Amino acid sequence: MNLETHSSNAGAPRKIVVFGASGGIGRQVVEQALNRGDEVTAFVRSPSKLSLSDPKLTVIAGELSAKAAVDSAVGGADAVISALGPSLDRPRR
Numbered sequence: 001m002n003l004e005t006h007s008s009n010a011g012a013p014r015k016i017v018v019f020g021a022s023g024g025i026g027r028q029v030v031e032q033a034l035n036r037g038d039e040v041t042a043f044v045r046s047p048s049k050l051s052l053s054d055p056k057l058t059v060i061a062g063e064l065s066a067k068a069a070v071d072s073a074v075g076g077a078d079a080v081i082s083a084l085g086p087s088l089d090r091p092r093r
Helices: 024-036 067-074
Strands: 015-019 039-044 057-061 079-082
Touching: 015 024, 024 039, 039 067, 057 067
Parallel strands: 015 039, 015 079, 039 057
Antiparallel strands: none
């Protein structure tokens, strides 16, 4: 479903939260949303891994296990996107 054509606010900036924004796919999602003029909140474990800067970008450092941080990030969002994947730089359990 295309949100641009099915939304009552088609073309209006949206508030989007992206989990996993510092990974390859997440970074692409963030860049595309910013290019559309959306306000983006990037929820990442390590903010230094996200090398993007934009006035419409808010970066929140946190762990997915921190319920309050996740709740705060998604509050008021029009869309939540998960670009989570396995971390290639962490040892497997």
